[in-house]
Amino acid sequence: MTRPVDEPAPVSGAGAPMVLSSAFSAPDNSYGAVRLIAALSVVLSHSLLLGFSSPDHDPLAWAVYDLGATAVNIFFVLSGAMLTHSLLHQGGLRRFARNRFLRIYPALVASAAFTALFVGPFGTSAALPSYFLDPGTWLYPINVAWNFEGAVLPSMFEHGRYPGDVNVPLWTIKYEILSYIVFGVAAALGFLRHRSFAIAAWLAVAVTLAGDVGADPTGEPPLESLLRFSFAFLTGVVGRQLGTLVPMRFGWSAAAVALALAGTGSPFAEITWIVGIGYVALYAGGSSWGGLGAFARRHDLSYGIYLLAWPVQQVLTREPIWAGPQVLVLFVLSGTIAGGLAYLSWRWIEKPALQLKARAEEKVL
Incomplete structure (x- = not known):
């Protein structure tokens, strides 16, 4: 993989302004904490949707993207920036592909197996012997690996708010993988050696995306999803490629929020929202969050x-007992359970996979 043109070293010193490149290089940055907050924001958005059966109660229902969709956009912005930051320090298409595979697939398949074997018995309407004898139960982890949210389990959640939707949020992961593939190929071909290529691609996607006012992230067509996630990912790529020129300041963060709000309802709503909120996420992660930041660096949940x-x-919403303030109980309960399971996933699946990646890189060196 061809590496990008070396960026100039940021100005250092006590009075030097913080820029994006130095924020990513800081050992005490809090981008892990930002991702954790984004993941919990998705849980909150889904709790409100499951509890009220309507997106109108989402705190960002008035915006072009609701809370959950905004959080996913942040994931893509951070992903583009972080991959570009890594590319500035190491190359190799084979290494890149291996690292991305180890980060995505072990946890994805393991979580699917857990869902089929331990969540499924509580969510299926089928008799347990029939459920466990059905080949679909045992093939579910394999189906998730390529079909993502389209993979199904026997008679799953038939009486829930969203019948049959075993794990609908997985629909975004295929776009993340596609972003990795295009990014890796572009880097291997040398396109990312020049910032102008990424900037041109970013502007081209922005022009195409403009005009899609009132996006519905729960039902947007695949092409719109592709444009949305491509633009968010490229926002991170371009931001990090211009890392020595992008200041990390509170005033700029406030201006980014103003930009996001000002674009609401305009033909540029999606663009201004992704850029504005994306900058806020990059700014917020560039500082130390104390104990929370340290925890998120040790345990990426x-x-x-x-x-x-x-x-x-x-499973928790199989019976319609959640309404009004009780939806917050659903959020706390589901977030706590998912957080506990995520810790086990990190401890026994994701962290060992990352250690395997590190050992493979040591052999190369």
């Missing part, structure tokens, strides 16, 4: 929470 929260919430 965001991916596990995202993978496991929906099946847990579907």
Whole structure:
């Protein structure tokens, strides 16, 4: 994989302004904490949706993207920025592909197996012997690996708010993987050696995306989803490629929020929202969050929470007992359970996979 043109070193010193490149290089940055908050925001958004059966109660229902969709956009912005940051320090298409596979698939397949074997018995309407004798139960983890949210389990959640939806949030992961593939190929071909290529691609997607006012992230067509996630990912890529020029300041963060709000209802609503909120996420992660930031650096629970929260919430909402303030109880309960499961996923699946990645890199060196 061809590495990008070396960026100039940021100005250092006590009086030097913080820029994005130095924020990503800081050992005490809090991007893990930002991802954790984003994952919990998805859980909250889904709790409100499952509890009220209507998106109108979402705190960002008035915006072009609701709370859950905004959090997913943040994931893509951070992903683009972090991959670009890594690319500035190491290359190799084979290494890149291996690292991305180890980060995505072990936890994805393990969470699917857990859902089929341990969540499924509580969510299926089928008799347990029939459920466990059905080949679909045992093939579910394999189906998830390629079909994502389209994979089904026998008679699952038939009486829930969303019948048959075993793990609908997985629909975004295929776009994440596609982003990785395009990014890796572009880097291997040398396109990312020049910032102008990423900027041109970013602007081209922005122009295409403009005009899609009132996006519905729960029902947007695949092409719109592709444009949305491509733009968010490229926002992170371009931001990090211009890392020595992008200041990390509170005033700029406030201006980014103003930009996001000002664009609401305009033909540029999706663009201004992704750029504005994306900058806020990059700014927020560039500072130390104390104990929370340290915890998130040691235990990256965001991916596990995202993978496991929906099946847990579907089980909890099989009976319509959640309404009004009780929806917050649903959020706390499902977030706590998913967080506990995510810790086990991190401890026994994701962290060992990352250690395997590190050992493979040591052999190369």
